[in-house]
Amino acid sequence: MTFRMKLLAGMCALLSFVGGVALATSPAPTQATTELPRHQVPASKDGNLVVGMCDGETSLEVKGVKEGQKLTREQAMRVSGDLMDAWRKKNPDANWDPTPPPVLAQAPKQPTQGTPNPPAGVQKPAVGSSVREGGITADSGGKQVRKEAGVNIQDGQTYGAFTSRDEAIWAASTEQFVKEGHRVFHDAEALGGTVAISCDMCHPDAANTHPETYPKYQVQLGRVALLRDMINWCIENPVRGIPLADGDPRLRAMEAYIYAQRKGTKLDYGKK
Amino acid sequence: MGNKFRSIETKHHEERDAFFEQLQRLDRRAFLRVAGISAGIAAGMGLRTPHGFQLVNVAEAQGTKPRFSFAYISDTHLYEQKLNDRFVRSILKAVDDVNGLDPQPDFVLFGGDLAQLGQAGELKLGAQILKSVKAPVRMMVGEHDWFLDMGELWRDLFGAPNYAFDHKGVHFVVLNSIHEKDFWTERKLSPMERMKIVAGLDNGIQSRFEVGNEQREWMRQDLAKVDKKTPIIVFSHSPLYKYYRPWNFWTDDADEVQALLRPFERVTVIHGHTHQMLSNQIGNISFHGMLSTAWPWPYAPEGLPKLTVQMNRPDPFSQFDGCGDGRMEVTEAGLVNKLYNLWERNPITVRASYLTSNGKQDAPPQTKLPSY
Numbered sequence: 001m002t003f004r005m006k007l008l009a010g011m012c013a014l015l016s017f018v019g020g021v022a023l024a025t026s027p028a029p030t031q032a033t034t035e036l037p038r039h040q041v042p043a044s045k046d047g048n049l050v051v052g053m054c055d056g057e058t059s060l061e062v063k064g065v066k067e068g069q070k071l072t073r074e075q076a077m078r079v080s081g082d083l084m085d086a087w088r089k090k091n092p093d094a095n096w097d098p099t100p101p102p103v104l105a106q107a108p109k110q111p112t113q114g115t116p117n118p119p120a121g122v123q124k125p126a127v128g129s130s131v132r133e134g135g136i137t138a139d140s141g142g143k144q145v146r147k148e149a150g151v152n153i154q155d156g157q158t159y160g161a162f163t164s165r166d167e168a169i170w171a172a173s174t175e176q177f178v179k180e181g182h183r184v185f186h187d188a189e190a191l192g193g194t195v196a197i198s199c200d201m202c203h204p205d206a207a208n209t210h211p212e213t214y215p216k217y218q219v220q221l222g223r224v225a226l227l228r229d230m231i232n233w234c235i236e237n238p239v240r241g242i243p244l245a246d247g248d249p250r251l252r253a254m255e256a257y258i259y260a261q262r263k264g265t266k267l268d269y270g271k272k
Numbered sequence: 273m274g275n276k277f278r279s280i281e282t283k284h285h286e287e288r289d290a291f292f293e294q295l296q297r298l299d300r301r302a303f304l305r306v307a308g309i310s311a312g313i314a315a316g317m318g319l320r321t322p323h324g325f326q327l328v329n330v331a332e333a334q335g336t337k338p339r340f341s342f343a344y345i346s347d348t349h350l351y352e353q354k355l356n357d358r359f360v361r362s363i364l365k366a367v368d369d370v371n372g373l374d375p376q377p378d379f380v381l382f383g384g385d386l387a388q389l390g391q392a393g394e395l396k397l398g399a400q401i402l403k404s405v406k407a408p409v410r411m412m413v414g415e416h417d418w419f420l421d422m423g424e425l426w427r428d429l430f431g432a433p434n435y436a437f438d439h440k441g442v443h444f445v446v447l448n449s450i451h452e453k454d455f456w457t458e459r460k461l462s463p464m465e466r467m468k469i470v471a472g473l474d475n476g477i478q479s480r481f482e483v484g485n486e487q488r489e490w491m492r493q494d495l496a497k498v499d500k501k502t503p504i505i506v507f508s509h510s511p512l513y514k515y516y517r518p519w520n521f522w523t524d525d526a527d528e529v530q531a532l533l534r535p536f537e538r539v540t541v542i543h544g545h546t547h548q549m550l551s552n553q554i555g556n557i558s559f560h561g562m563l564s565t566a567w568p569w570p571y572a573p574e575g576l577p578k579l580t581v582q583m584n585r586p587d588p589f590s591q592f593d594g595c596g597d598g599r600m601e602v603t604e605a606g607l608v609n610k611l612y613n614l615w616e617r618n619p620i621t622v623r624a625s626y627l628t629s630n631g632k633q634d635a636p637p638q639t640k641l642p643s644y
Contacts, residue, residue, distance in 0.1 A: 186472070195351070195355060195356040195357075195358060196351055196355055196356055196388070197356070197358075200472060200473065200474055201567065202567045202568070202569065202570075203570065204472075204473035204474040204519050204569070204570070205473075205474045205518070205519075207570035207572075207573065208570035208585070208643065210644075220587070220588075220589040230588070233588065233589070234588060237588070237589070237591075238358070238567070238588075238591075240358075272641065
């Protein structure tokens, strides 16, 4: 794997991360129902391929490659390097660790190419106000962590850039999701039930839902089932509702609640 | 859902019905066909016996004739039929069962939670259905019957919730064990809000069940008239011991009630509320839980009595599995052999000797799929 490809992988990690922040900073009760943010890239006049970056802002038109065509490995590496450069310019303050060489028995020589990481300690203040528009970005919070900590913790890395406040927000968002699942689980109407039966009537505290045993062969369905298949079975049957679609926020929330109730239980897929 | 839609549950029951129908008029040519189907059913759904075969008289098979027997139906949790016919179908099945018993039981105990939310339509529907029971019915109250109007309609329909009677040398005491300390006034809850909180198991809002001072005093006076050698059988909705507090599988003043029963030689408590096979022995007192007709409950994560032999985990694809009714045989000695008539399974008897020998004798069949 080359350094550039690693960057590509790193950037993708960053995307999921930034997405997480966006949700975490506005923990609306409708979390389950709102759409996840999407990165709309500008269209190319010439019908060229436009690649968006994981920050949800930066994009790059690839000359000579049409929308729908595949990139060669070399082209892809060039694109990712250019995107990364653009991101660096926008976020001079962000910390980005140099990718360590892979730990292999016989490590091949790593060619050092692409963007060098800014040397530690050369952190320039962000241009203009210290409060950026658009809420938290990848490079905000990094300095707070060091200030807040004033302690001997590792920083200079993506996760190091978040404060305990951020973490508290993430935890609260998760709790809220679980709580929503608790509500649906206990509410026949929310389940779309027609006979006033809710899950808690037979599964107090979600007992006997055994999420840790999935996937497993469910003989009555005649196939391997996931937890959601059994949730849907119980919605169809005792509850007499209509099975929920895979992405249905109620299904997602109930999965969250059911798993949360079994915290600490060892995963044991396939167990009867 | 179009007309063609049939749930797995429905399909299975159709297959099953067809199977047993064919079984009844079995000739040599039909045999192969049926055998084929039955293998499929057995493989897919586990072995099941037709309901008519289930009420095997275990005591008679062992040559000990009971003094008498009584049956029970419990925890039917009825909604009005137009809202929910599932639970109605179940109580009707139980009524058929007890009416089909031969010999007929001396009486049928109703174990409480006739209604789901204590509403008039639910209680009256239940009263109506229970009228078709051939044997006399002895009523007991459950929390689902009580907390909408604090038992007003229930008392109108069925009389006092606690009473005592003698039958063939056994003294019976029926309790209202589902009193709760007031948690609603301070919170300004409406009657329906109060009812719904009590109807849920996993909320920490409600108080724990108790028999209460007043009723314990009544019980003390009632028992004072009874010879200590007379067998005693107590009916209570909640288990008269402490099993699992968070779900109210619990009676707060259980110790005080047990103390009143301690001086007697032979005491049996029959309780509802827990919807599962449940057995316990505390000193001189044997405890038997009753099955629900509506749904089985999971075993609680802790507090399960040591002597309890769990029932196999129920099949969520069958409305009736894990549910049922049952019968008690009162032995010459005045002890109780309890038969769990588990629908769609073989019946299981938990014998008095199993409990009084502290599990050394007559152990019921072990579970294959215990809860976890």
